[in-house]
Amino acid sequence: MTTFFPLCTKVAIDITGAAEHLLASRAAAELGAAASAATHLADSALSVDAAKVTRSSARQGHDKQQSRDTSELADGWEEVLRRAASDPVAWRLIAGAVVVKELRQQVESTLGFTCSGGVATNKVLAKLGCGLHKPNQQTLLLPHAAPVLLKDLPLDRLPGLGGDFGQAVKSRFGVQSAGELLQVPRPDVLKQFPQRGEWLLALAAGDDSAAEAVKDRQLVKSLSNGKTFFGEKRLRSLEEVDYWLGELTGELHRRYLQQVEKHQRTPSTLQVSLTLDQKEHLTRQQPIQLGSQGTPEQILQTAKACARRAGAVSGVISLGLSLSNMIPLEASSASLSKFFGRKSEGAASKEKGEKPQEKAKAKPKEANLLGACFARAAAAQRASSDQQKAPEVDEGVLAELPLNIQQEILRELGQEPKLKKLRCDVVEIDA
Known part of the structure; x- marks a missing residue:
């Protein structure tokens, strides 16, 4: 059994053990009353209407999704409890709804914010159920409700079908919903998508597989x-x-420090996500090097640079900030000069039997910039070794790099960062 929580992050949890513990320790009538008082049913009229809307409308929070009609909660529960008396799977899921109700209450009392939840037999259905009613609500998707809910569900609401592959499926068969896809003969689906056809049909049916x-x-x-x-x-x-x-940065910085302390890991990528009221979803990301002592200001400045790369924004209905691509702390603290080397492009290429021109073409923009920066700094250091002068960095090259990398280079060369003279939003790298 899976429950899905979109907190400040998204979490899927197997709560089968907790549900079975409740079944063994509490009366069925008590569990039924607690679940029905707090939980939407996925096949209720309101839930089915909420499932029909587009992906962008679901992200924006439409009226049916946000409805808190208490009479709707009771709709259908009497029949569900009657049928569950002879259905162990249904009773386990009902107990799971009570687990989720109590977990959400603990989250709010301990952390001070609310969350929504979905309970089903698998991760896909639990996530779908969770999105039917928000904020601060929960939904139970029993096995018999899946065909009802999926019948008119837009295909792009299913995971993996929101992009190019989903568009290909819709155009090949002229379908828009999961129910319409299931009406396509299986041999036709397998012929068009031999590698993913079986999975596609199982996904549209809500199968655990x-x-x-x-x-x-x-x-x-x-x-x-x-x-x-x-x-x-x-x-x-x-x-x-x-x-x-x-x-958003403050909380994210606190959790980053926890990763450093507990697991000696640090993120290497920052991403900003924006959903606009014109039904447009934008994401921008770039590398970030926080090491073990990154500051909130580093995160914020990189996030602002990403936001500006998204262009002029108006009517933002959802804003997200994330740190990802975790790497071991020792990898992040390795000297940048060791990674790129202090040899010139020509010398490094000759050792490997490559032509300098070919090597230059193969290198990404950021690597070329860093290599040029260190090469010029090393040349300056050799030329001035008699006078014992500190090496200098070509500021024109340095200015092309993100702020956090500029700082690391200057520290590596024993110089204090001159932040006011440097630009940090020029190198644009999208994954």
Whole structure:
């Protein structure tokens, strides 16, 4: 059994053990009352209507998604509890809804913010259920409800179908929803998509085989923080975006320091995500080198640079900030000069039997800049060794690099960073 929580990050948890513990320790009537009082059913009229909307509308928070009609919560529960009396899987899921209710209460009382949740037999359905009713609500998706919910669900609401592959599926078969895809003969689907056809059909049907198993892990892949702005609260300018990036940075910096302390890991990529009210979703990212002592200001300045690369923004309804691509701390603290070397491009190429021109073409922009920066600094150091002068960096080359890399280079060469004279938003690298 899987539950899905979109907190400041997204978390999938296997709560089967916790649900079975409740089944053994509490009366069925108590569990049924607690679950029905706090949980939407995924096949209720309101839930089915919420599932029909587009992906962008779901991200923006439409009216049916945000409805808190308490009478709707009771709709269908009497029949669910009656049928569950002879269905162990359904009772386990109902107990799971109580687990989620209590977990959400603990999150709010301990951390001070609310979250939504979804409970189902697999990760895909739990995530889908979670998105039906927000904020601060939860949804239970029982097995018999999956066909009802998926019938009119837009294909791009399913994981893996929101991009080019989803567009290819829709154009090949002339379909828009999961239910329409299931009406396409299986041989036709397998002929068009021999490698992914079986998975595609299982995904559209909500089968457990289409979803990855929930894996317990102590090491996170990324750290993220975000906020949604509904109605009149949506952000209208870059200045407002900058302000909220600053608000998100503090929490993200605290969690980054925890990774350093507990696991000796540090992120190497920062990403900013913006969803606009024109139904457009933008992401911009670039490398960041925080090491073990990165500051909130480093995160914020890199985030602002990413936001500006997104262009003029207006009507931002969702803003996210994340640190990802975790690497061991010792890897991040390795000397940049050792990584790029202090030899010229020509010398390094000759040792490997390559022509300098070919080597230059193969190098990405940032590597060329760093190599040029160190090469010129090394040449200056050799030329002035008799006078014992400190090596100097070509500021024209240095200015082409992100701020955090500029600082590392200057420290490597024994110079204090001259932040006011350097630019930090020129090198643009998208993954």
